Amino acid sequence: RMERVLRPKALGAWLLHRKTAQAPLDAFVLFSSASSIFGNPSQGNYAAANAFLDSLAQHRRALGLPGLAVNWGVLGGDGYVARNEKVAEYLARQGTLALDPKEVVSLLETFLDARCAQVAALRVDWAK
Numbered sequence: 759r760m761e762r763v764l765r766p767k768a769l770g771a772w773l774l775h776r777k778t779a780q781a782p783l784d785a786f787v788l789f790s791s792a793s794s795i796f797g798n799p800s801q802g803n804y805a806a807a808n809a810f811l812d813s814l815a816q817h818r819r820a821l822g823l824p825g826l827a828v829n830w831g832v833l834g835g836d837g838y839v840a841r842n843e844k845v846a847e848y849l850a851r852q853g854t855l856a857l858d859p860k861e862v863v864s865l866l867e868t869f870l871d872a873r874c875a876q877v878a879a880l881r882v883d884w885a886k
Contacts, residue, residue, distance in 0.1 A: 763803035768810040775814060779823065785870055788815055788827045792854075792880050795829055812876055819875040828869060831880020832856040853886030 771788055778786065793801060794808035811827050818825030832839050832849055834856035839846045849855075857865070857879065865879045 760803045764807045767807040771811055771814050775818060783824050786818060786824045790827045790829045792829045792831045792878055795878060815875050825875055826869060827876045829878040833862060835859045853883035855881040855883060857881055
């Protein structure tokens with residue numbers, strides 16, 4: 759189970775890194791997850807895969823290359839959470855609310871302008 763989730767994300771990102779290391783890129787963006795920061799019950803493999811993306815962005819920046827990992831929270835629209843009602847209900851009970859797709863685009867533009875290596879974007883009702 760660990761390899762099935764970790765391998766595609768980590769290996770895919772690593773291969774992109776290797777193949778583009780000499781390319782004059784303006785950006786190298788990795789869509790990570792807030793799960794690598796907060797964890798998620800029964801999703802250690804998913805959290806580990808995303809933590810790899812976070813580390814790869816940091817590694818690229820240390821090499822003087824562009825690199826940005828965005829630790830997204832719940833993305834609204836037609837994504838995984840929208841297709842999985844139980845997951846959506848669990849996250850809502852925890853106070854994690856969806857980001858609107860237009861908001862996601864705006865946030866990504868802001869993050870690219872900021873030239874950070876890693877940022878988190880999530881809507882949270884901290885009282886919950």
